Amino acid sequence: MTLIQERPGGPGEPGATGLVAEPLTEIVPGPRPRGVVKFVTSTDHKQIGLNYLVTSFIGFLAAGIMAEVMRTQLIGPNNHLVGPASYNQLVTMHGTVMLFVFGGPFAFGLANYILPLQIGAPDMAFPRFNNLSYWLYLGGFLVMMAGFLTNDGAADFGWFGYAPLTEAIHSPGPGADMWILGIALTGFSGIFTAVNVITTTFTLRAPGMVMFRMPIFVWNELVTLFLVLLAFPVLTAAMALLWCDRHLGTSFYDPAGGGQPILWQNLFWFFGHPEVYILALPYFGVVTEVFATMSKKPVFGYKGMIAATLTIGGLSMGVWAHHMYTTGAVLLPFFAAMTVLIAVPTGIKFFNWIGTMWQGVLTLNTAMLFSLGFLVIFLCGGITGVMLAQPPLDFQLHMTYFVVAHFHYVLVGTTAFGAFASIYYWFPKYTGRLLDEKLGKISFALMFIGTNLTYFPMHDLGLRGMPRRVFTYPVNAGWTFLNELATIGAYILGIGVLFTVINIFHSMRRGQIAGDNPWDGQTLEWATSSPPPEHNFEILPPIRSERPLWDANHPDQLTEVGH
Amino acid sequence: MSPLQTGVLATYWGSPKGVTTYSKLIHDLWSLNYYIALPIAAIVLGGILWCVVRYRARPGDDRKARQFQYHIPIEATYTIIPLILVAVIFGYMYGIENKETHVSKHPGLVIKVQAFQWGWRFTYPNGHQELGSVATEPNINDESALPVLYMPTHETVQIDLSSVDVIHTFYVPEFLYNRDAIPGVKNQVDFNVTTAGQWIGECNQLCGTYHAFMRFEVDAMPKAAFDAWYHAQKPNSLTIAGASKS
Numbered sequence: 001m002t003l004i005q006e007r008p009g010g011p012g013e014p015g016a017t018g019l020v021a022e023p024l025t026e027i028v029p030g031p032r033p034r035g036v037v038k039f040v041t042s043t044d045h046k047q048i049g050l051n052y053l054v055t056s057f058i059g060f061l062a063a064g065i066m067a068e069v070m071r072t073q074l075i076g077p078n079n080h081l082v083g084p085a086s087y088n089q090l091v092t093m094h095g096t097v098m099l100f101v102f103g104g105p106f107a108f109g110l111a112n113y114i115l116p117l118q119i120g121a122p123d124m125a126f127p128r129f130n131n132l133s134y135w136l137y138l139g140g141f142l143v144m145m146a147g148f149l150t151n152d153g154a155a156d157f158g159w160f161g162y163a164p165l166t167e168a169i170h171s172p173g174p175g176a177d178m179w180i181l182g183i184a185l186t187g188f189s190g191i192f193t194a195v196n197v198i199t200t201t202f203t204l205r206a207p208g209m210v211m212f213r214m215p216i217f218v219w220n221e222l223v224t225l226f227l228v229l230l231a232f233p234v235l236t237a238a239m240a241l242l243w244c245d246r247h248l249g250t251s252f253y254d255p256a257g258g259g260q261p262i263l264w265q266n267l268f269w270f271f272g273h274p275e276v277y278i279l280a281l282p283y284f285g286v287v288t289e290v291f292a293t294m295s296k297k298p299v300f301g302y303k304g305m306i307a308a309t310l311t312i313g314g315l316s317m318g319v320w321a322h323h324m325y326t327t328g329a330v331l332l333p334f335f336a337a338m339t340v341l342i343a344v345p346t347g348i349k350f351f352n353w354i355g356t357m358w359q360g361v362l363t364l365n366t367a368m369l370f371s372l373g374f375l376v377i378f379l380c381g382g383i384t385g386v387m388l389a390q391p392p393l394d395f396q397l398h399m400t401y402f403v404v405a406h407f408h409y410v411l412v413g414t415t416a417f418g419a420f421a422s423i424y425y426w427f428p429k430y431t432g433r434l435l436d437e438k439l440g441k442i443s444f445a446l447m448f449i450g451t452n453l454t455y456f457p458m459h460d461l462g463l464r465g466m467p468r469r470v471f472t473y474p475v476n477a478g479w480t481f482l483n484e485l486a487t488i489g490a491y492i493l494g495i496g497v498l499f500t501v502i503n504i505f506h507s508m509r510r511g512q513i514a515g516d517n518p519w520d521g522q523t524l525e526w527a528t529s530s531p532p533p534e535h536n537f538e539i540l541p542p543i544r545s546e547r548p549l550w551d552a553n554h555p556d557q558l559t560e561v562g563h
Numbered sequence: 564m565s566p567l568q569t570g571v572l573a574t575y576w577g578s579p580k581g582v583t584t585y586s587k588l589i590h591d592l593w594s595l596n597y598y599i600a601l602p603i604a605a606i607v608l609g610g611i612l613w614c615v616v617r618y619r620a621r622p623g624d625d626r627k628a629r630q631f632q633y634h635i636p637i638e639a640t641y642t643i644i645p646l647i648l649v650a651v652i653f654g655y656m657y658g659i660e661n662k663e664t665h666v667s668k669h670p671g672l673v674i675k676v677q678a679f680q681w682g683w684r685f686t687y688p689n690g691h692q693e694l695g696s697v698a699t700e701p702n703i704n705d706e707s708a709l710p711v712l713y714m715p716t717h718e719t720v721q722i723d724l725s726s727v728d729v730i731h732t733f734y735v736p737e738f739l740y741n742r743d744a745i746p747g748v749k750n751q752v753d754f755n756v757t758t759a760g761q762w763i764g765e766c767n768q769l770c771g772t773y774h775a776f777m778r779f780e781v782d783a784m785p786k787a788a789f790d791a792w793y794h795a796q797k798p799n800s801l802t803i804a805g806a807s808k809s
Binding site for chain 1: 704
């Protein structure tokens with residue numbers, strides 16, 4: 001129950017005092033579905049959101065285990081834990097699952113659960129369509145993983161699947177087909193989710209919730225899902241062409257029949273680079289919410305932040321060929337310029353985040369720690385990103401471990417740390433209980449140390465010339481010590497993740513009761529009960545800024561007007 | 564022999580010294596990057612640390628945060644300065660990039676480098692070929708069976724890259740350079756090696772099961788020594804790496 005003492009508009013207006021958001025006491029014919037039946041049939045955005053979050057977290061754990069096996073294989077030179085064929089499958093499926101099953105869909109889960117609450121909507125615009133998206137996604141996940149059960153194993157040509165290695169003659173197994181099908185299914189799921197979330201955002205906002213009063217998280221999800229709408233159809237089409245190449249005798253990507261391998265790279269990266277921002281922007285939104293709430297301040301430079309997000313979204317559509325500098329087939333200066341330009345709006349975000357914390361009252365709980373970890377790790381990934389954006393440096397480092405280091409600093413920093421921040425921040429809303437702070441802080445400390453220990457040495461490995469995606473390396477190359485460090489780091493990171501998993505299971509039943517608004521939140525998801533009732537709100541506080549609940553709870557601390 | 568290791572011990576900002584005429588250009592670009600990146604990283608990290616230490620809530624803290632949201636001059640500053648910095652980086656980088664991708668019309672020597680699953684074939688103008696591929700029982704520590712790319716120093720050597728099956732990448736860490744070998748695409752890149760020596764080269768693009776073994780050796784020698792070696796090779800002859808051993 002949330003008690004909203006006073007409305008900032010002053011007394012006298014109807015409903016000015018004593019706004020109480022009670023759970024809906026709707027009269028429902030018959031018992032409501034529970035358990036598995038609810039999981040399968042529910043069209044409630046919160047149930048579907050949780051389905052996404054749980055499924056994608058399982059994907060995260062599965063891909064994490066694959067990474068631990070790979071790191072164990074690389075702990076010493078000439079190691080024989082897994083052979084080259086198995087290693088290639090692990091490399092491929094680790095990347096594919098992390099990107100298509102965890103990174104994007106976890107953000108879709110957040111969009112499903114949190115976004116309608118933050119804009120004061122009762123549900124998504126198309127609830128049944130929403131349910132369909134989830135089932136397509138789960139189907140895709142299971143199909144691509146089932147590749148491991150086939151005789152030849154799962155797909156083994158890398159998550160980027162460069163043609164002509166993916167052609168039937170080079171990769172004849174069914175694992176490759178299941179990979180194509182799995183990605184196409186998650187692709188359709190993504191497109192449907194994008195349609196749904198965009199429509200919801202444009203049409204179901206509560207009265208007063210104009211676009212420039214939407215929380216930054218909603219803005220970021222909106223831009224993300226526009227990118228999904230632009231990028232995923234291209235990917236799905238590319239997959240369809242690849243399927244034709246493999247089974248119908250066409251030669252879109254096969255030079256033997258007059259096809260063009262570069263076409264695949266163009267199509268794939270036209271999807272692939274926006275994809276990186278699809279994986280990053282929602283989590284930028286998450287940490288923005290956490291910084292503002294835990295600092296007890298409004299988001300600094302709110303409109304600049306939105307402009308930065310839109311700029312990143314726009315630029316991200318024009319940088320795909322920076323993955324292709326070494327092909328000798330792209331116009332280098334254009335793509336280099338577009339890519340280094342992205343540093344500017346990203347920098348604006350960094351300074352805005354610092355500005356949000358500036359002179360605040362910072363509660364350093366686990367959600368906040370993960371958000372701070374996000375800042376530090378992503379900073380490093382951002383800087384190496386600017387380096388790799390320059391063709392001469394990319395010529396040196398392309399496809400070496402330096403790129404692995406950069407990429408993981410970006411995606412572990414944003415996606416993983418952002419996702420963990422979101423778990424600690426919104427778990428009370430999902431379950432009504434708080435996660436344990438002690439376990440959470442241990443988890444954060446281990447993950448932060450583990451991440452840096454794993455990925456920092458990889459910069460040096462890349463500079464020393466260690467190629468990506470090799471399953472072993474020679475004794476005399478001078479790479480052994482750094483690889484040992486990285487593997488030990490990966491174990492520490494894995495143990496850190498386990499602490500959060502234990503925390504979730506522990507706190508689901510025994511966690512401290514959270515109440516509706518445990519963090520003194522600012523946005524509307526905290527204005528309803530935890531977990532929210534069906535259709536979310538009985539009554540809403542008046543929406544006169546981007547943080548209506550704060551205005552209602554702290555009428556003496558309204559956002560200062562002017563600069 | 565561990566050519567790569569000894570080579571890498573001497574580093575510039577962590578990367579190999581490099582043995583071609585491009586090295587100086589790339590080192591200068593690294594320097595510019597570090598001179599810009601390190602202060603920015605320090606400012607941002609410092610800002611984060613300051614906030615965490617200075618503004619953290621202490622027990623019994625009943626401060627109320629000032630609810631400010633905009634400060635246009637500051638926001639403009641941290642928009643415009645980064646814009647200038649990336650423009651500087653881009654401008655500086657542009658010249659270097661053009662030099663690196665320039666292909667000479669009159670190279671001193673053209674070597675055809677053909678990549679395949681899983682090995683390399685180096686063809687010289689007189690038709691002599693150096694060939695090496697993954698042995699039946701590959702051993703990652705065995706460098707005696709790697710194909711050797713012989714090249715002269717202080718001369719523009721054009722590498723003519725092609726692939727017969729899937730995409731591979733020609734990569735010599737000491738050259739500070741990667742270039743893809745793509746079936747159906749002709750890729751050319753010039754190197755002018757300034758130091759004689761031997762280094763390991765690698766395929767740098769996942770190309771199937773034995774990708775990790777697809778390595779080769781570069782042997783750069785002074786012009787006179789190279790000419791002596793070259794003239795000793797009969798036209799259209801073939802040397803298979805590791806063949807003499809078995």
